[in-house]
Amino acid sequence: MALELTAARPDPALLDLPWRVPLEEWPEDILAALPRGISRHVVRFVRLSGRVLAIKEIKDDIARREYEMLRNLGRLHLPAVEPFAVVSGRVGLDGQPLDACLVTRHLQFSLPYRALYSQSLRKGTATRLIDALAVLLVRLHLAGFWWGDVSLSNTLFRRDAGAFAAYLVDAETGELRNRLSDGQREHDLEIARVNIAGELMDLDAGGLLQEERDPVEVSERIMTRYRDLWAELTSEELIDDSERWRVDDRIRRLNEKGFDVDELEITTDIDGTSIRIQPKVVDSGHHSRRLLRLTGLDVRENQARRLLNDLEVYSASTGRQGEDEEIVAHDWLASVYEPVTRGVPRHLVAKLEPAEVFHEVLEHRWYLAERAQHDIPIRDAVADYVATVLPGKPDERAVLGVDTEELPVVADTGP
Amino acid sequence: MATVKFDEATRIYPGNDTPSVDKLNIDIADGEFLVLVGPSGCGKSTSLRMLAGLEEVNGGKIWIGDRDVTDLSPKDRDVAMVFQNYALYPHMTVADNMGFALKIAGVDKGEIRKRVEEAANILDLTQYLERKPKALSGGQRQRVAMGRAIVRSPQVFLMDEPLSNLDAKLRVQTRTQIASLQRRLGVTTVYVTHDQVEAMTMGDRIALLKDGILQQCATPREMYDNPANLFVAGFIGSPAMNLVTVPVTSDGAKFGNHNVSIPREGAGNGGSTLIVGVRPEDVEVTTNPDGLELTVDVVEELGADAYVYGTPTDPNIKLEGGDDNLVKPFIARVDGRQVPDKGGKIYVYPKSQHMHVFDPSSGARLG
Numbered sequence: 001m002a003l004e005l006t007a008a009r010p011d012p013a014l015l016d017l018p019w020r021v022p023l024e025e026w027p028e029d030i031l032a033a034l035p036r037g038i039s040r041h042v043v044r045f046v047r048l049s050g051r052v053l054a055i056k057e058i059k060d061d062i063a064r065r066e067y068e069m070l071r072n073l074g075r076l077h078l079p080a081v082e083p084f085a086v087v088s089g090r091v092g093l094d095g096q097p098l099d100a101c102l103v104t105r106h107l108q109f110s111l112p113y114r115a116l117y118s119q120s121l122r123k124g125t126a127t128r129l130i131d132a133l134a135v136l137l138v139r140l141h142l143a144g145f146w147w148g149d150v151s152l153s154n155t156l157f158r159r160d161a162g163a164f165a166a167y168l169v170d171a172e173t174g175e176l177r178n179r180l181s182d183g184q185r186e187h188d189l190e191i192a193r194v195n196i197a198g199e200l201m202d203l204d205a206g207g208l209l210q211e212e213r214d215p216v217e218v219s220e221r222i223m224t225r226y227r228d229l230w231a232e233l234t235s236e237e238l239i240d241d242s243e244r245w246r247v248d249d250r251i252r253r254l255n256e257k258g259f260d261v262d263e264l265e266i267t268t269d270i271d272g273t274s275i276r277i278q279p280k281v282v283d284s285g286h287h288s289r290r291l292l293r294l295t296g297l298d299v300r301e302n303q304a305r306r307l308l309n310d311l312e313v314y315s316a317s318t319g320r321q322g323e324d325e326e327i328v329a330h331d332w333l334a335s336v337y338e339p340v341t342r343g344v345p346r347h348l349v350a351k352l353e354p355a356e357v358f359h360e361v362l363e364h365r366w367y368l369a370e371r372a373q374h375d376i377p378i379r380d381a382v383a384d385y386v387a388t389v390l391p392g393k394p395d396e397r398a399v400l401g402v403d404t405e406e407l408p409v410v411a412d413t414g415p
Numbered sequence: 416m417a418t419v420k421f422d423e424a425t426r427i428y429p430g431n432d433t434p435s436v437d438k439l440n441i442d443i444a445d446g447e448f449l450v451l452v453g454p455s456g457c458g459k460s461t462s463l464r465m466l467a468g469l470e471e472v473n474g475g476k477i478w479i480g481d482r483d484v485t486d487l488s489p490k491d492r493d494v495a496m497v498f499q500n501y502a503l504y505p506h507m508t509v510a511d512n513m514g515f516a517l518k519i520a521g522v523d524k525g526e527i528r529k530r531v532e533e534a535a536n537i538l539d540l541t542q543y544l545e546r547k548p549k550a551l552s553g554g555q556r557q558r559v560a561m562g563r564a565i566v567r568s569p570q571v572f573l574m575d576e577p578l579s580n581l582d583a584k585l586r587v588q589t590r591t592q593i594a595s596l597q598r599r600l601g602v603t604t605v606y607v608t609h610d611q612v613e614a615m616t617m618g619d620r621i622a623l624l625k626d627g628i629l630q631q632c633a634t635p636r637e638m639y640d641n642p643a644n645l646f647v648a649g650f651i652g653s654p655a656m657n658l659v660t661v662p663v664t665s666d667g668a669k670f671g672n673h674n675v676s677i678p679r680e681g682a683g684n685g686g687s688t689l690i691v692g693v694r695p696e697d698v699e700v701t702t703n704p705d706g707l708e709l710t711v712d713v714v715e716e717l718g719a720d721a722y723v724y725g726t727p728t729d730p731n732i733k734l735e736g737g738d739d740n741l742v743k744p745f746i747a748r749v750d751g752r753q754v755p756d757k758g759g760k761i762y763v764y765p766k767s768q769h770m771h772v773f774d775p776s777s778g779a780r781l782g
Binding site for chain 1: 519
């Protein structure tokens, strides 16, 4: 049997990896780290042609299915890891066939929840992670994706202006449908609830949870956050014909939550006294799309919101509110944003992404100003932040799941 | 404990003309282990999910015990989907790994402990309850995962291809464990698989589906001995049944040059051909020119027995179940001490008590 490589853009260097050796026994010198998830599969990270790849050893058909599924999620612009290749037809050095491998790209600056818990944490981290997961789950469900194994372990988190943005990592059990029934959504939600509770209880048992609240209670948040957001995005609203401004109001509420309404169904009752409105197609990324259009910066939703707010402040304080938005944005970029992000010395750039640094500098300036009881120029805030705060942070560009354990479920050997 | 009833249950996906599950009728007894089996796309998973409340039912009803659950939400049905995920938590004890979901459901501590201990007893995990999963063997970890489902003590267990991502060895181990566990617990169980061996070894009864339609629902023995139609005959059994189209004569049918008597229903159907089915172990093999002439392609030695794979010498005779690219071989089980030579000629015909006859147009069993 010949080694078979399935990839959209195959990298020949992939063939140099030791495919004839079980993944578990790969030599340490080719591994980027020794990462482990709570997973029945063996997962390893390798560095290849300047990027980090995650490799998971699973059965051939499941690997192919998951590869296709991740590609489909990518086409639907859903936040998920990017599939890179499937390597199958592997044969061990002893001539025995080996399982296939699914290769995905490592998501830069992403954090497994367990890695977050090994740092000293701001209070409320669990709830912020759950909020991010709720948004992810709503987006997946809107697109007709039925996950089947929702958990913190199967999600990666990126910092998003103090909050988090969640990305799907494991699509092994997932299915894409035209639309999901309520039963299917509830099933995912129930699985999410149980898994999150289990994961938090496990952190608690390991002495890693610094929250005071009961994990069971915290896990309930996934249900409420999910249901609130789902209702806001999909529910039908009946308004009086004299209150047409409420249509705009609904759209604005969705925008504030980060969603654009691409299609809104409006029906009038027969007697014309009331109007029924229901969002039909919604798309997340309201602020990040707007920021991208104005500045060319491609950042996450909350970061974009933060940057747009700062742009707004800049525009007001320079008395340019009436001017063309794009010109003002361009000037803001050159005179505010870039000086801040360029103020980070080279040896510290692996700590945080530029947009997150900008967010933290703004926070830091506010903190300094409060202490000094007067405004602080942004230049001074950057200098102080780079000198006192940033060096103490861990490098997060390639955190590959420290402090986790591998519990493979394999056949017993011997009697 | 509960019975389960599919009553004309139908599922049509939006945009499809044909139902994915078409008027399914199955009565599952209290405590029974029923396996839904069939090729991919046959509707077996959809049927299970209709029972779980994860697929809408577009026609008919589904009953659990004497409750009509057709329109109930999944959590109100008192069913448990097993092995959807079975992450084990490294910092938690085995007992906590098994019982934590009950805590979420609001079950009190004493009751959780009681149920965990009962489950551990059944799973032979009692002495490990206070240990961490790391200290367990792979198979024991697998049992802890099962414990998570057991402690919920639902009315019905639902399992959708739970073994599909395990390696071959663990699959066999777990198969046995699930089957014996189910018998000890006596909880009604519906199990989905595409693997007929899994179905045959695990189920009290098997329901075989194809294109959304139930083909037969019976015990493994009945399915094997009296398949209701050609599809069942070809699907159940490994190696598969040999199915040969033969001409009808005035006094029966001709299997090669061997006369076989056929049931009256077969003779009366007016057709000039019939399909005769014979399982590999029910084949008479001779070197005398009596029966269907085969050229021996491969002999697979299994010790006491051997399987002979042959091709009819007459190129016009094709076995059912093959296609243009793949000629299906005729398979016969023979005494391992008397195997024919590869490339040699043998003659085969069915043992008279073990022959199956099917209508070539409808596929229905004739006797």
